[in-house]
Amino acid sequence: MNTHPLRWDALVFGVLFALVLVGWALLTYDLASVDGLAVAGLVTLIVAGLAGIALTLRRTS
Template sequence: MNTHPMRWDALVFGVLFTLSLVGWALLHYDLASADGLAVAGLVTLIVAGIAGIALTLRRKS
């Protein structure tokens, strides 16, 4: 059996789609407010950006 390379673009878009579905479900069933989800989304993007920068700098050194 051959192993295939990881497709990072498919993984990222799959995770984003799943998170948007979870956000919609939380709003639909009144488990979270729109303001709370906005803050959580911003924090997630900031943390992902910092992790990406850290991994890029680590790879170059």
């Protein structure tokens, strides 16, 4: 059995799709508000951006 290299683009889009699905489910079952999900989404994107910058700086150093 051959192993395939990890495709980062597929992993990122899969995680984003899963987050959208979880957000939709939370709104559908009234477990979260739109404002709460907006803040959580912004925090998630900021953390992901900082992680990307940190990984880029680590790779070039």
